[in-house]
Amino acid sequence: MLTPTSTEALPGPAGNRPATFQCLAAAYPHHPPCSITLSVHDASSARLALRWLKERTSHITDQLDAPHAQPGRHWLTDEAEHERALTYLTTGTAYQLTLYDEHTRYVLVAYPQGPAA
Incomplete structure (x- = not known):
């Protein structure tokens, strides 16, 4: 079962x-x-945002049937795509990953909120 989680902002x-x-x-x-x-989730760096994306993708793909989990499992091992995500985030662009099964679309997104004050 997917479990909702929430965290408070992390101190910088x-x-x-x-x-x-x-x-x-x-x-x-x-x-x-x-x-x-x-x-x-709030993350204090692009790397921590990517780590969160990986963890949540793993949680979601673990609960999907094998054919629907395959794109997420591939993404989890795609280092070039992870570097692309980091580049997007560090240059101020949102990064989104979408997974599907027969009845539901799962959207994971990380985006910069601007520089910490």
Whole structure:
């Protein structure tokens, strides 16, 4: 079963700075069309945002049937794609991964919130 999680903003290296990357995982069932938030996380760096994406992708693919899990399992081992995600995040662009099964679309996204103050 997918378990929703939530964390508070992580302090930055210089004290109580807010996290600079927002990470979200949501499920979108086809019937009825709606969205279900699975996880929300704040990360203080692009690498930590990528780590969160990997962990949540692993959790979701573990619960999918093998044919539907395959794209997520491939993504988990694709180092070139991970570097691409890091480049996107560090240059201010959101990164999104979408997985599907017969009844639901799973969207994982990380995006920069701007520099920590």
